[in-house]
Amino acid sequence: MVFIINAVTSSSKWHDELQANQIAEIEHLKEIEEIQTGKGLNQIGTLQRPGDTRWSSHFTAICSLIRMYGATRSVLIDVDAQGITFSQRGDALSSIKMLMSYEFVFILHVVKEIMAITDLLCRALQQKSQDILNAMHLVSTRKMLIQKLRSDGWESLLENVRSFCERHTILIPDMNAPYFDVLKSLRRQGKQKQMVTMEHHYRVEIFTAAIDQQL
Template sequence: MKMFGPVCSVIQDIAADGSIGSIRADADTSFGYLSSFEFIFILCLMKEIFEITELLGQALQKKSQDIVNVVRLVSSTKQCLQELRSDDGYQVFITTVVEFCLNHSIDIPDFEETYIMRGGRARRQPDQFTKEHYFRVEIFFSTLDTQLFELNRRFNDKMLPRMMI
């Protein structure tokens, strides 16, 4: 996330340069997405997941794998993802996202406001679908559930004994 500031500066410089209109418009649009709360939320979530899964990924890439170590890493990775998925984990995560946004002058939405789904799905959305629900359930929990599902599918109780052979 150290590169966020410099990347924003470069995009703003491109947007300020009026020499090529279409590039300027693209830079303006890119900066709008880059400086949105939703982008930062997803960026921070990706960073958290990558940090949790990095050691497991490295262990699985080694040709001479220590299978006992891999089994432990699978278990600890699942546990860390479960902890992140907890209410306490979410609170710590959202605090980190909000602090990042405050440090970079990014608008923080009112989580109690109704979230309007894009792409014509707004008519089918449930009443009282708040921004809090969108970020917490539709992005945060859904993403972590997918990660945990894949780990459970690939490293289930039937698969782990085979890996030890």
């Protein structure tokens, strides 16, 4: 994700284009009545970089990339076509391929869902003065909410990802199709092959595994 953010915000020219693309996208959504209008809504922003010591900055960075996905992709396409250096164009092309990957979009949404729950706890634990009872209560309630996400959140997450992919013309895989991982296949050479479906990969190996790690 940081790689994509750096590719887009590497110069003031691309930063200005990012904001111009956001304005154009908001105007289009207003015309087709797909967003609400009003004071404080639809503000123009910039991609946020996550910090090394502030976990809340990671949540902010993920939300900003999801919110500005379309504008970000448009800028990267222009960088790929008009970038001054070979390195700049290469970074842009790699970023576009990453952005257009269903797996990248899926992971982005999974992490957003988890960090939306843990963000309040992260903020509380980074305060200079600590209320240990409040911190213990936050740990307990966050754990309960994450467990609820694990047991009840799969279908709504999948629907959110599907809607996002359709809106941005990202290819959605058939969840009943077999999943093939080149590295895992090489590691299993000579061993009994175990076929897993796309749904198993995304639900068990990514969604459930990420939540269990947080728990």
